[in-house]
Each structure stands twice: as structure tokens, then as C-alpha cells.
Amino acid sequence: MSDKSGSKWKKAVQVFTAFFKVGILGYGGGPSSIPLVHQEVVKKYRWMNDGEFSDVLALGNALPGPIATKMAGYIGYRVLGITGCILGVLAMVLPTVLLMVLFLSLLSAYKASPKVQGMTGAVTPVVGVMLAVLAYSFFKKSWEKKEKSVTVTVGLISAAAIGLLDIHPAVIIGGTLLFALFSKEKKPVTGEKEGKAS
Incomplete structure (x- = not known):
């Protein structure tokens, strides 16, 4: 070697x-x-x-x-x-x-064991609370921005699509990202135009 x-x-x-x-x-x-x-x-x-x-x-x-x-x-x-x-x-x-x-x-x-069932049963609500807190923090951050009506609209549409239409959350996330990407207003870069003019 x-x-x-x-x-x-x-x-x-x-x-x-x-x-x-x-x-x-x-x-x-x-x-x-x-x-x-x-x-x-x-x-x-x-x-x-x-x-x-x-x-x-x-x-x-x-x-x-x-x-x-x-x-x-x-x-x-x-x-x-x-x-x-x-x-x-x-x-x-x-x-x-x-x-x-x-x-x-x-x-x-040991899934049939009462102790294991009790343990998994105790963990489930904790995970639910953690996810709820996370969802609330995301909602709060988005609510603090200017587009409050967009936050409410997208939230309601997403909840309806997942809960009533049984659409996979990944599809909702992808659609929301595309919507955000294409709905952004493109602001003209004034600095470049001014530089060219001068």
C-alpha cells in the first residue's frame, strides 16, 4: 500500500x-x-x-x-x-x-402490550400539540405581513382541499409555491435604467 x-x-x-x-x-x-x-x-x-x-x-x-x-x-x-x-x-x-x-x-x-399502547397513546396528543403550535407560529408570521387577506384565503382553500377533497398536502404546498412565484409583482430596477441614462 x-x-x-x-x-x-x-x-x-x-x-x-x-x-x-x-x-x-x-x-x-x-x-x-x-x-x-x-x-x-x-x-x-x-x-x-x-x-x-x-x-x-x-x-x-x-x-x-x-x-x-x-x-x-x-x-x-x-x-x-x-x-x-x-x-x-x-x-x-x-x-x-x-x-x-x-x-x-x-x-x-410488543405492540399488544398495554404499556406500549399507553406509551404510543400518550405520545400522539403531544405530537398533535407540537404540530398545532408550529402551524400557529407559521400563521402568525404570515399574518404579520401586509397580505392578510391572502393568508386567510390560502389557509381556507388549503384546509378545504385537504379536508374535503382529500388532496395530498404536497400538491397543496407545490401549488401555493407556484402561485406565490407567479403572483409576485416584478418591480422595475430603477438603478440600472438611471445608470444607463447617465
Whole structure:
């Protein structure tokens, strides 16, 4: 084995180990994993400095999807190219997948147990309340903007389409995004015209 391939193998192990550790210890979702990612990436392996890490964090927050997975993919790519990207993402999601399979297998095996039924029964209203709070916060943010009549109209149409017509929510979301995209008024860029005239 040459020094170059040995170095690549070592980096591959480091990328996988670093993000697997974050994936298994990062309890509470992506944002709670960021300090662990920082510890591994900046302090332990020194793959980037604090400034570069903050740039990656800012960019990751701007893009859709789980922040920790996006960072694992990018940092892995930066360290070891496509292989590092795949290893970083795989290492980050593997602990969650394994734990889900384990817990779902246990729930499936003991689903007839009164304790398990009580547990799942207790979780259902909590999830419902969390979704209701989230929906209320979205509604409140949109209500604070100028287009209050649009908020009410789109909300009522969406509720009717999902509740009465049984249309999938993804279709409603896609339609709403298209509506918002095409209904925006295009304002003329006066700065460019003034610059050309002068």
C-alpha cells in the first residue's frame, strides 16, 4: 500500500469516525450536534478553522434540510472528495437509522402490550400539540405581513382541499409555491435604467 492510498484510507476512517460519533451523541436534532461537529472538525482534526466553520454553518442554515447532514456532506467532500461526502452523510445518518430499526422492531414485537399502547397513546396528543403550535407560529408570521387577506384565503382553500377533497398536502404546498412565484409583482430596477441614462 502506497503512502498516498494509506493517507486516503486514514482520512476515510477519520471522516466516518468523526461524523458517526456526532450522529450517535448528538441528541436533540441537528442544531444540538453543531458543537460536536465543531469539536471534531476544527479542534480535533483541524480540517478547517473557526472562520471557515462559521461560513459552512451559515450556508448550511440557509439551505433546506437537516443542518448536521448538510455539514457532514460538505466537510466530508472537502476532506476526501465524493468518497468523503458519502462517508460523512452515511456516518451521520447511520446511528439514527439503526436506532429507529431497533426501536420499531421492539414496538412491533410488543405492540399488544398495554404499556406500549399507553406509551404510543400518550405520545400522539403531544405530537398533535407540537404540530398545532408550529402551524400557529407559521400563521402568525404570515399574518404579520401586509397580505392578510391572502393568508386567510390560502389557509381556507388549503384546509378545504385537504379536508374535503382529500388532496395530498404536497400538491397543496407545490401549488401555493407556484402561485406565490407567479403572483409576485416584478418591480422595475430603477438603478440600472438611471445608470444607463447617465
